[in-house]
Amino acid sequence: MKKDIVLAGVGGQGILSIAAIIGIAAIDAGLFLKQAEVHGMSQRGGDVQSNLRLSDKEIASDLIPFGKADMIISVEPMESLRYLPMLSPDGWLITNTKPYINIPDYPELDELIKEIESLPNNIALNADQIAKDLGSPRAANVVILGAASPWLDLRYEELENAIKKIFSSKGNDIIKVNLQALKAGKEFAEKNR
Amino acid sequence: MQKLLLLGDEAIAQGAIDAGISGIYAYPGTPSTEIMEYVINSKEAAQKDIRSGWSSNEKTAMEAALGMSYAGKRAIACMKHVGLNVAMDPFISSAISGTNGGLVIVSADDPSMHSSQNEQDSRFLGKFAMIPVLEPSNQQEAYDMVHYGFDISEKFNIPVLLRITTRLAHSRSGIIKKNSIKQNQINLPDDPHQFILLPVNARRHYKALLSNQALFEDESENTIYNEYIDASDKSLGIIACGISYNYLIENYTERKIPFPVLKIRQYPLPKKFIEKLYNECNEILVLEEGYPLVEEMLKGFLGKEKQIKGRLDGTISRDGELNPNRIAVALGMEDTKGKDIPSLISGRPPSLCQGCPHIFSFNALNKVMEKYSKGRVFSDIGCYTLGALKPFEAINTCIDMGASITMAKGAADAGLIPSVAVIGDSTFSHSGMTGLLDAVNDKSSITVLILDNATTAMTGGQNSSANGKIEDICEALGVEYEHIKVIDPLQKFHEINVEIMKNEIEYNGVSVIIPRRECIQTLAKKMKAKKAKRTT
Numbered sequence: 001m002k003k004d005i006v007l008a009g010v011g012g013q014g015i016l017s018i019a020a021i022i023g024i025a026a027i028d029a030g031l032f033l034k035q036a037e038v039h040g041m042s043q044r045g046g047d048v049q050s051n052l053r054l055s056d057k058e059i060a061s062d063l064i065p066f067g068k069a070d071m072i073i074s075v076e077p078m079e080s081l082r083y084l085p086m087l088s089p090d091g092w093l094i095t096n097t098k099p100y101i102n103i104p105d106y107p108e109l110d111e112l113i114k115e116i117e118s119l120p121n122n123i124a125l126n127a128d129q130i131a132k133d134l135g136s137p138r139a140a141n142v143v144i145l146g147a148a149s150p151w152l153d154l155r156y157e158e159l160e161n162a163i164k165k166i167f168s169s170k171g172n173d174i175i176k177v178n179l180q181a182l183k184a185g186k187e188f189a190e191k192n193r
Numbered sequence: 194m195q196k197l198l199l200l201g202d203e204a205i206a207q208g209a210i211d212a213g214i215s216g217i218y219a220y221p222g223t224p225s226t227e228i229m230e231y232v233i234n235s236k237e238a239a240q241k242d243i244r245s246g247w248s249s250n251e252k253t254a255m256e257a258a259l260g261m262s263y264a265g266k267r268a269i270a271c272m273k274h275v276g277l278n279v280a281m282d283p284f285i286s287s288a289i290s291g292t293n294g295g296l297v298i299v300s301a302d303d304p305s306m307h308s309s310q311n312e313q314d315s316r317f318l319g320k321f322a323m324i325p326v327l328e329p330s331n332q333q334e335a336y337d338m339v340h341y342g343f344d345i346s347e348k349f350n351i352p353v354l355l356r357i358t359t360r361l362a363h364s365r366s367g368i369i370k371k372n373s374i375k376q377n378q379i380n381l382p383d384d385p386h387q388f389i390l391l392p393v394n395a396r397r398h399y400k401a402l403l404s405n406q407a408l409f410e411d412e413s414e415n416t417i418y419n420e421y422i423d424a425s426d427k428s429l430g431i432i433a434c435g436i437s438y439n440y441l442i443e444n445y446t447e448r449k450i451p452f453p454v455l456k457i458r459q460y461p462l463p464k465k466f467i468e469k470l471y472n473e474c475n476e477i478l479v480l481e482e483g484y485p486l487v488e489e490m491l492k493g494f495l496g497k498e499k500q501i502k503g504r505l506d507g508t509i510s511r512d513g514e515l516n517p518n519r520i521a522v523a524l525g526m527e528d529t530k531g532k533d534i535p536s537l538i539s540g541r542p543p544s545l546c547q548g549c550p551h552i553f554s555f556n557a558l559n560k561v562m563e564k565y566s567k568g569r570v571f572s573d574i575g576c577y578t579l580g581a582l583k584p585f586e587a588i589n590t591c592i593d594m595g596a597s598i599t600m601a602k603g604a605a606d607a608g609l610i611p612s613v614a615v616i617g618d619s620t621f622s623h624s625g626m627t628g629l630l631d632a633v634n635d636k637s638s639i640t641v642l643i644l645d646n647a648t649t650a651m652t653g654g655q656n657s658s659a660n661g662k663i664e665d666i667c668e669a670l671g672v673e674y675e676h677i678k679v680i681d682p683l684q685k686f687h688e689i690n691v692e693i694m695k696n697e698i699e700y701n702g703v704s705v706i707i708p709r710r711e712c713i714q715t716l717a718k719k720m721k722a723k724k725a726k727r728t729t
């Protein structure tokens with residue numbers, strides 16, 4: 001088993017919490033893992049990405065080779081497309097459609113969506129809206145993770161357990177809403193794949 | 194055994210805790226910051242009474258670590274590559290004096306300049322100091338090599354440089370811990386003159402350092418960290434240093450490389466291995482993250498030797514970090530790059546946070562500077578360097594820590610009056626104070642804005658060592674009391690702030706303005722912690 005994942009977003013959007021949930025689930029499943037993060041200057045509202053690699057064999061490079069990523073998981077639509085050179089021809093792109101606009105020349109959203117939907121394997125969903133409908137706007141990340149879950153090759157229960165672990169200090173309500181967010185994302189992906 | 198999932202930086206920190214350090218010293222700098230942060234937050238380190246906490250700069254950190262070594266205990270000093278320049282004086286001289294308790298210096302290089310102003314290669318500085326240099330290729334080795342570094346430091350009484358790069362520093366992987374070692378007792382050097390580098394002693398020590406080079410080379414020949422991996426196809430021999438080995442084997446399924454590979458993780462270079470590879474193979478390809486240090490050594494000045502390929506002959510680009518694809522292309526393999534980035538994608542450069550107090554400082558400064566010709570604002574290293582970008586375009590320089598004040602002074606001395614310096618509170622305590630003293634002594638006509646957000650913001654909110662003392666420091670350095678002004682950088686005070694800045698910038702002498710308001714990131718963190726405390 002090998003899963004190479006590019007996580008994408010804007011500094012401050014919290015892509016590392018997605019990485020942390022997948023990371024715990026992978027370690028619990030006895031997999032090898034490497035995860036390259038971005039720290040420092042670009043965290044201030046700039047584009048950020050993380051290379052997350054899971055495998056049942058030892059992993060060599062901390063960076064995913066270009067054109068070899070199995071998935072791009074993005075919490076922002078424009079950022080999802082920035083990493084297309086990394087994506088394998090049969091890889092999946094899973095992205096939020098809610099734009100994060102902090103630059104003057106942000107492209108037309110329709111054009112972005114067209115570009116995303118032109119890819120053979122894509123799931124595009126408004127995770128912010130889904131999270132808001134669940135009563136927890138901050139769980140949009142977990143909705144995206146749920147939408148990616150069918151392709152992660154991790155057991156769904158392992159992801160649920162990882163969420164329970166990560167949010168254990170925040171109380172049962174937070175755990176519950178994040179489990180709902182995960183499920184909502186998964187259901188969307190299964191309906192729209 | 195349960196593995197710990199750690200960043201390379203954190204693996205070094207845990208390695209140091211387990212290797213029996215008594216203290217860690219550092220100034221924050223990407224990509225090295227998380228080493229100290231890990232120790233500060235480690236319960237185990239607290240139980241072991243390991244000294245931790247941020248120093249004013251890398252030089253004070255390095256010297257304090259050397260002092261701990263003098264007292265017989267193990268110490269580690271951590272910094273980013275440009276920080277090692279700041280610590281260069283004690284770094285070089287500690288190689289001459291030698292050490293007592295083990296001393297490891299970590300320098301984290303940033304090839305491709307993700308968060309830096311240059312991509313210098315610390316291995317050159319280790320070579321310059323003539324000390325052993327370790328370059329782990331993965332997180333487990335980073336952990337293990339801290340232990341090993343302390344062992345060889347104490348074996349040869351020499352400081353050891355541990356060099357890492359961004360991708361290792363900031364990538365997480367599973368680590369297996371070793372048993373932890375007890376801290377040393379206080380035990381002063383046998384030779385009471387060892388640390389007195391009077392010329393008469395220094396000459397003697399320097400000769401000893403020179404003769405020790407052969408021992409360091411022997412160590413490099415015999416260490417498990419330099420490995421000759423033989424293979425049948427001798428048309429090419431590959432030297433892979435540090436992390437580049439991972440990128441190399443990524444390109445071969447089952448990790449079988451058809452060519453002999455010399456895997457280097459310790460310097461000085463193991464000469465016998467290099468000779469063997471050179472003699473047996475038709476060509477040599479050198480893979481190294483950073484500058485072409487090994488390649489240049491092998492090539493010789495006239496370049497008349499056997500073909501050596503690498504960054505110097507263009508096989509690999511001279512600048513920027515390595516990755517699996519660049520190495521694939523260097524080996525003549527296909528580049529697997531996927532689709533191009535669609536043309537409609539815009540760049541998203543970093544920017545000041547919404548509500549950042551620096552925004553209001555720059556708005557006021559820009560208003561005041563409207564009436565002068567452009568190019569008068571000298572700035573420094575920190576979040577406020579983003580003031581160079583749109584919409585502010587408020588600053589004209591950013592060179593190194595503290596250079597804002599001294600460059601403004603030099604420009605004012607040249608007749609560019611007024612000249613303004615913009616520096617943060619942490620950078621001011623790192624390297625700004627001495628420059629301010631120079632300006633006061635010369636009565637240079639400059640205004641210094643010390644943007645005081647009460648933290649080292651860019652690296653994630655570490656303590657700033659002059660916190661609460663900035664006005665006192667400026668006054669003590671000789672800035673006149675009536676020309677030290679504290680303002681509140683908020684939009685609603687814009688008019689009054691403009692008025693104060695205008696008056697001080699017009700003043701013919703040294704004036705200091707301190708826009709003071711806490712970083713919104715650290716403030717938000719504090720509020721969150723407070724809220725969490727209330728709900729539990």
